[in-house]
Every structure is written in C-alpha cells, then in structure tokens.
Amino acid sequence: xxxxxxxxxxxxxxxxxxxxxxxxxxxxxxxxxxxxxxxxxxxxxxxxxxxxxxxxxxxxxxxxxxxxxxxxxxxxxxxxxxxxxxxxxxxxxxxxxxxxxxxxxxxxxxxxxxxxxxxxxxxxxxxxxxxxxxxxxxxxxxxxxxxxxxxxxxxxxxxxxxxxxxxxxxxxxxxxxxxxxxxxxxxxxxxxxxxxxxxxxxxxxxxxxxxxxxxxxxxxxxxxxxxxxxxxxxxxxxxxxxxxxxxxxxxxxxxxxxxxxxxxxxxxxxxxxxxxxxxxxxxxxxxxxxxxxxxxxxxxxx
Amino acid sequence: xxxxxxxxxxxxxxxxxxxxxxxxxxxxxxxxxxxxxxxxxxxxxxxxxxxxxxx
Numbered sequence: 001x002x003x004x005x006x007x008x009x010x011x012x013x014x015x016x017x018x019x020x021x022x023x024x025x026x027x028x029x030x031x032x033x034x035x036x037x038x039x040x041x042x043x044x045x046x047x048x049x050x051x052x053x054x055x056x057x058x059x060x061x062x063x064x065x066x067x068x069x070x071x072x073x074x075x076x077x078x079x080x081x082x083x084x085x086x087x088x089x090x091x092x093x094x095x096x097x098x099x100x101x102x103x104x105x106x107x108x109x110x111x112x113x114x115x116x117x118x119x120x121x122x123x124x125x126x127x128x129x130x131x132x133x134x135x136x137x138x139x140x141x142x143x144x145x146x147x148x149x150x151x152x153x154x155x156x157x158x159x160x161x162x163x164x165x166x167x168x169x170x171x172x173x174x175x176x177x178x179x180x181x182x183x184x185x186x187x188x189x190x191x192x193x194x195x196x197x198x199x200x201x202x203x204x205x206x207x208x209x210x211x212x213x214x215x216x217x218x219x220x221x222x223x224x225x226x227x228x229x230x231x232x233x234x235x236x237x238x239x240x241x242x243x244x245x246x247x248x249x250x251x252x253x254x255x256x257x258x259x260x261x262x263x264x265x266x267x268x269x270x271x272x273x274x275x276x277x278x279x280x281x282x283x284x285x286x287x288x289x290x291x292x293x294x295x296x297x298x299x300x301x302x
Numbered sequence: 303x304x305x306x307x308x309x310x311x312x313x314x315x316x317x318x319x320x321x322x323x324x325x326x327x328x329x330x331x332x333x334x335x336x337x338x339x340x341x342x343x344x345x346x347x348x349x350x351x352x353x354x355x356x357x
Contacts, residue, residue: 218332241305242314259317260330264310274329275317 020188023132025074025103026199030066031148033125037062042145043189052196056204057292067131067201071103071173098152098179105171110160113226115171117206118158127151128177132188135197141187149186150178207236207289207296214285214300217274219247219258221287221298222267235267236294244291245271250299251283306341313338318345 031041041063043050058064079097086092105114127148130138139146155176163169191197205225212221223236239245240263248255256278258271271287279285281302288297305312311333318326323342330338 240312242312243304257314259314261312262310272330275321
C-alpha cells in the first residue's frame with residue numbers, strides 16, 4: 001500500500017499498443033524472500049536470465065525455487081479498502097484491503113504427502129512468483145530485480161479434503177499476500193523472453209536413503225521417495241551414473257564421487273569409493289543425491 | 303559420457319583410466335572379476351591396443 005507522493009500531480013495515463021497482459025493464474029513458484037547469506041532472492045534483470053532448472057536444483061534450499069502444481073478453481077479476491085467516515089459523510093482513505101488466494105490441487109497433486117510439505121511453508125518468510133496459464137512468470141519489479149510477491153506466511157493454510165461421491169480428493173490452499181505489497185510493481189517475464197514455459201517447471205523430489213551402511217571402501221543403502229503406500233514407498237530407481245551421487249567425508253571435509261555404482265535389485269545401491277575416496281575407521285560419511293530433479297542425503301559412521 | 307556401464311554396474315572412466323586392471327579387480331572385489339576387467343578394457347582402449355601390438 002502506498003500513500004500520496006506530494007511531489008507529483010496526476011500521472012500520465014497514455015499507453016502504447018500491444019502491452020502484455022497477465023493470463024489466468026495457474027500456479028505459483030515458492031521462493032524464500034532472503035537466502036541464508038542475507039541476500040534477497042530475485043531475478044537480476046540487468047544480466048542474462050538464469051538457467052531456470054538451476055534455480056530448482058539449487059543446493060542451497062534458502063535460494064531454491066519450489067514450483068507448485070497447477071491449481072483449479074483459483075480465486076484472488078481483494079478485500080474492500082478501509083475508510084473512516086465522518087458524520088458529515090466525508091470519507092478518508094485508511095488502507096487497501098488485503099489480496100487473498102484460494103485454489104485447489106486435485107487428484108494426484110493432492111496427496112497428504114504433499115500436504116505435509118506445504119504445511120512447512122508457514123514457518124518460512126517466503127514469496128510467490130505467479131505463473132499464469134500461458135506460462136508467463138509474474139513478480140514484483142524493484143531496483144532492477146524481479147522479486148517474488150511476498151506472502152503473509154502465517155496465513156498460509158493448506159487443507160486436505162477427502163473425495164466424495166461427486167468430488168475428487170483435494171488440497172485446498174488459502175493464503176494472503178503481504179498487506180503492504182504494492183500491486184503496481186507487478187511485471188512479467190514472458191515464455192518467449194525466458195525460453196521457458198514456467199508451468200512446466202517441477203519441484204525437486206525428496207529421496208530417503210534407508211539403512212545406509214558405510215565402510216572405508218563402499219556405502220550401501222536402499223533409496224525410496226516419500227510417496228507410495230504405507231507398506232511400499234516408490235523406489236528411487238535408475239540413479240546408476242557415478243555423477244548421480246556425491247559422497248562427503250564430513251570428518252575430513254573431503255567430497256568425492258563414487259568410483260562405481262551398482263543398483264541391484266531396483267532401488268538398492270552400492271557405491272564403491274575404494275580408489276577416489278578418503279575414508280578411515282571412525283569417519284562420518286555423508287551420501288547425497290546429485291541427480292537433477294531429486295534431493296536427499298544420509299550419513300553413517302564407519 | 304563419464305561412465306562405463308556393464309550390466310548393473312557403472313564405473314567412472316576417470317577412475318579406471320588412472321589404475322591398472324589388477325588394481326581395479328582388487329579395488330572392486332565385490333563385483334564379478336570379469337565385469338571389472340571388461341569395464342577396464344572399455345575405459346582403456348589405447349592400453350589394450352599397445353598390449354596387443356607388443357604381443
């Protein structure tokens with residue numbers, strides 16, 4: 001919300017032809033407002049645009065982009081502005097109403113597993129890039145950067161809805177944008193400018209490394225995703241390249257790639273680091289997923 | 303391509319190129335010897351040619 005600028009009068013209202021217009025809101029990309037190093041997360045508009053997949057696969061979660069699936073039944077209502085009215089009938093503007101969001105994730109995008117991941121968002125100061133149905137990215141332009149639109153994170157409220165005779169399973173998400181956000185700062189980066197349809201971006205999948213057992217020459221474990229049934233989580237299969245894994249000797253502060261990777265049976269891995277690794281008895285070894293699109297790590301003491 | 307893939311096993315070419323076939327068999331003793339030797343030979347084609355020429 002902005003007040004009056006006393007240094008200018010009315011603003012010029014002419015406009016050129018063919019100005020870009022936002023499409024219907026389809027989804028969002030959640031981004032922490034600030035990284036752990038104190039920098040504000042945003043897209044630098046004065047240099048080459050980033051490689052978008054790098055932002056999703058960013059190792060530092062405080063700088064990472066977290067795209068959400070496409071929403072249904074999206075509403076973005078704006079509450080009424082507040083005025084004080086005198087007995088004479090004269091009204092004085094107090095503040096604009098807050099902008100809220102309500103939308104639904106349907107079917108396979110509505111698992112309780114995803115609900116749990118969304119609920120964590122309430123505890124983080126974050127903003128949203130808005131993605132319209134045409135795949136354009138909408139944010140807040142300020143000082144040469146396009147920043148995510150700040151969200152009033154305590155208002156972030158994902159709720160699970162069971163399927164009924166006439167409705168599918170859903171996650172219903174509601175939140176308010178920051179009440180002080182100036183909506184006149186919103187600009188977009190188009191699909192053509194970015195060479196990226198932002199509706200196609202997909203967030204990282206968490207991988208759980210189970211039963212990690214390390215020796216001085218190899219690490220063995222099984223790998224599963226969070227999703228699946230109570231008895232059978234979906235196996236993380238196909239990470240058979242040595243570049244799909246990273247190993248860190250936490251004790252000696254050394255990181256190295258495995259020399260061999262063996263997956264047998266599906267989702268069960270042995271990483272051998274007898275040649276390139278540095279490991280002695282008593283060291284803490286951390287195994288990390290390095291494959292694009294996935295995130296996970298576990299540690300064990302030799 | 304930075305790996306040699308033989309069956310269910312992937313071997314880092316950089317590693318296999320830096321060690322002898324005997325060292326590879328010794329280091330990766332949990333993997334079938336024939337598989338390790340095959341992977342080493344794929345990763346070291348020049349060393350194989352020199353060896354054949356010498357014979």
